[in-house]
Amino acid sequence: MTDEGNREGAGPLTGGALTRARVLDAAARLIGTVGLVKATTKQIAREAGCSEAALYKHFRDKEEIFVRVLRERAPRLAEAIAELPARAGQGTVREHLEAVVLVAVPFYRQSFPMAGGLLASPELLAAHRRRLDNAGPHHVSSRLADYLRAERRLGRIADVDPDATAMLLIGACFHRAFLEVFYAGEGPADVLRPGALEDFARETVRALLGGIEETAG
Amino acid sequence: MTDEGNREGAGPLTGGALTRARVLDAAARLIGTVGLVKATTKQIAREAGCSEAALYKHFRDKEEIFVRVLRERAPRLAEAIAELPARAGQGTVREHLEAVVLVAVPFYRQSFPMAGGLLASPELLAAHRRRLDNAGPHHVSSRLADYLRAERRLGRIADVDPDATAMLLIGACFHRAFLEVFYAGEGPADVLRPGALEDFARETVRALLGGIEETAG
DNA sequence: CCATGGTGAGTGAGCACTCACCCACGCGTC
């Protein structure tokens, strides 16, 4: 029941904590490969190299496993973007926004298979929503809007609606990630081309900045 | 096995076609309320007012029910946007883009619960992807980009990347719809305020057009 | 010696789907 959070410099895992970590890794891997609905307790146990019963020594139920995967294995997008306002005035706005794209798209790509399960079942969604009340998905564009406000205060971008602008960029990332998942393996080739994400970031930010009219940087 | 497509002016439904329609309505309703995973064959039958066995007189399996709901009950977003290029040069670009938002957001909002189930299971997704090879989700922003190209040819908008610009707008709609589903019932109040969608359309398009710099209309 | 972490073998519930059967109705035949 120890609330581990992240584990940096905690030494090699041993005993209970080790299999606990293995279970989370296995669950995350399965969700990414065979999908949430095929990520059964039996599959997770097999992938983690332990018995099904062992899962329940470390997690109350299957739902808690997924919640923990979400909290302990997902990249921290909101936190990463929340650091941006402190960097306002340094570098170029273009660089910062492209960096946002490069972080946001993989984050959403990884989150979609799990979020999909939530969307398909309102009660799971409600439970999950309650657990992250102060870190919901709308905070991403809100924090980006904060950054844009900071840059606007510094006179580095034009006087446009920061919330709407942030929504445009985050939305593009969100949709892009969806397309990557949807067409995984086959489909429109330009979605999975190597270097495609960097091109996407450059073109999208350029199109967005056309409106913001950088006055510096 | 008659491939009905849409049924306009076909008179009141009767006999088999009637219960078939009732099943599709029931399935669509359940997906929207209790979610895809609780939309079991038993629930669908109960909601449609028939027996579970009756479902299988009209549909091969449960998956076909959902595919039919998607094809016969969902609004046709791609087609609606494909008509836009013909309207290039008429009215204002702003009006057309706001109209896109007002159609796209409800479309995505309705699609998310079903699409969520697909994202959670790659094999279902692959099957579905194969069935709509010429109408996949990337066509929406592609068709919008076609419209923007048409307007650019007419000199009504500036010389920006039409694909990236379309992706920004569609992405914002996509993300907005996701937020509406995610926070259904409770959450950030401004997402479900009456008139919120119109405001969103106006602000988003204005932020986008800041970059496009209308030269007319 | 006992808490911690592990196991193999269940268990009941819920799922998609099937089966044997039924009934009403259109229709060619007497």
Added chain:
DNA sequence: GACGCGTGGGTGAGTGCTCACTCACCATGG
């Protein structure tokens, strides 16, 4: 007009399967 009857549309009662989860029991190290 009565009649057999095939067929489309419907049913209640299963069937087998998979799922999340549990139970009695075991090992081992502080």
